[in-house]
Amino acid sequence: MTPHEPQIVDALAAEYVLGTLRGAARRRFAHWRASSALVQERCRFWEEHLVALTARIRPERPPPHVWEGIRARLNLARSGSLPGARAARARRPGRTAAIAASVLLVAGMATLVYWRLQTGPLSETATLSAPSGTSLWSVEVYGRSGRLIVRSAQPPARPTDRDYELWALPAGGQPVSLGVLPPRGVQQRMLSTSQLQSLLNSAQIAVTLEQSGGSPSGQPTSKPLFIAPLHVVT
Amino acid sequence: MLLERCAAGDPGALQRLYELTSPLLFGCLNRMLHRRALAEEALQDVFVSIWQRAAQFRASRGRPMAWMMSIARYRAIDLLRKERAAPALVAELPEPAAESLQSQDPSETWAAPQGMLERCLALLNERQRQCLELAFLGGKSHEDISRLTGSPLGTVKSWIRRALQSLRSCLEA
Numbered sequence: 001m002t003p004h005e006p007q008i009v010d011a012l013a014a015e016y017v018l019g020t021l022r023g024a025a026r027r028r029f030a031h032w033r034a035s036s037a038l039v040q041e042r043c044r045f046w047e048e049h050l051v052a053l054t055a056r057i058r059p060e061r062p063p064p065h066v067w068e069g070i071r072a073r074l075n076l077a078r079s080g081s082l083p084g085a086r087a088a089r090a091r092r093p094g095r096t097a098a099i100a101a102s103v104l105l106v107a108g109m110a111t112l113v114y115w116r117l118q119t120g121p122l123s124e125t126a127t128l129s130a131p132s133g134t135s136l137w138s139v140e141v142y143g144r145s146g147r148l149i150v151r152s153a154q155p156p157a158r159p160t161d162r163d164y165e166l167w168a169l170p171a172g173g174q175p176v177s178l179g180v181l182p183p184r185g186v187q188q189r190m191l192s193t194s195q196l197q198s199l200l201n202s203a204q205i206a207v208t209l210e211q212s213g214g215s216p217s218g219q220p221t222s223k224p225l226f227i228a229p230l231h232v233v234t
Numbered sequence: 235m236l237l238e239r240c241a242a243g244d245p246g247a248l249q250r251l252y253e254l255t256s257p258l259l260f261g262c263l264n265r266m267l268h269r270r271a272l273a274e275e276a277l278q279d280v281f282v283s284i285w286q287r288a289a290q291f292r293a294s295r296g297r298p299m300a301w302m303m304s305i306a307r308y309r310a311i312d313l314l315r316k317e318r319a320a321p322a323l324v325a326e327l328p329e330p331a332a333e334s335l336q337s338q339d340p341s342e343t344w345a346a347p348q349g350m351l352e353r354c355l356a357l358l359n360e361r362q363r364q365c366l367e368l369a370f371l372g373g374k375s376h377e378d379i380s381r382l383t384g385s386p387l388g389t390v391k392s393w394i395r396r397a398l399q400s401l402r403s404c405l406e407a
Contacts, residue, residue: 014398017304018369019311020376026311044296049405051300052351053370059257060264066274067252070281076245123349143352200349201356232349 006038013042017050055144126205126228130156136226137181137207139166141199146191148199152184158209165210167220169227170201180214181207204229237298240288248285255299256281259306266310266373276313280306307373314373354404362397365390 015021016029033039070076123143128136135153142149150166158164167175176198179189191199199205206224208215215221236254239247259280263273283305291301355363361383368374368382376394380387 047300047304057261060261062260069278197356200352
């Protein structure tokens, strides 16, 4: 295979990384990549970006024998046992505390990363405020997991038969309901795919006052009472 | 940097790397291969490959998770191809493919940032997004996607080609 137009190289690289380039064409492209800086660069471009799709994957802890198999295949020392696995050998008493501390540290890091993989980093934030500047609600969006967290600061009073409802305002589209706001405390909820996509395509969110339980039509029945910009967390 | 330590032959670094990244890699392999035993074998292949090729990793060119995920996905695609060619031999796993992958992550951030891609995906229509997910996350071929969606093969290829063109324009804007 010889160099072609950059657009063709990019198209092939994209399908190679996506996985739809198959068979002999895939093997030829892999060989071409090994010798072409342009092909390598385009493949890296797609690998770096498309890997974000894996945020949709639920992490699963592999069983312990997988690590044991890796260790055996690489002929690594037994010290490579995973935390939590029972130590088969007696250790010197003087080292026990240090080893235990190391194991706890590693286990803690693994737990932290596992949680992070599930919840993901904070993607966007917004603070809904009254005209006076008083903070009413703060909103956090965790794009990877589709989690929305709303914290009530000083929400305004409302009639007993009414609720405040949160809306995403996607560019060029209709408002999309993100649910009824909590009168107090912290509320966490999982967004649907369409809600998340609408939110990520929005520069602003808004609040309206609707009947109890939220607008029955799925669209706001009044003009927005409060609007706040979404800030992308970098 | 754990991959650098792996390249230097530090088994503890590989162990730490495994603890941090194996849940996501295993989840990916499970989803693509649909068989837990096969995914477990593939995960072993992947970490053997990571250990052997860690010296190829260049932190200036990318993030570690993208590099490792690519190794895992390409391994799964290779296994899927072999499984179709000779289903009876699936259990006889070959040595890891000698593909030349060079992407890395200087910050050692294992989770992939997704904001930019998500924003660009939002510009695609539902069928295009579905095709990309079936291919990337499910390991499906054009033909598989055609069967799953009930759409003509040519249409599926066109959706994917246009989706990738749109993504490229958005990502490079």
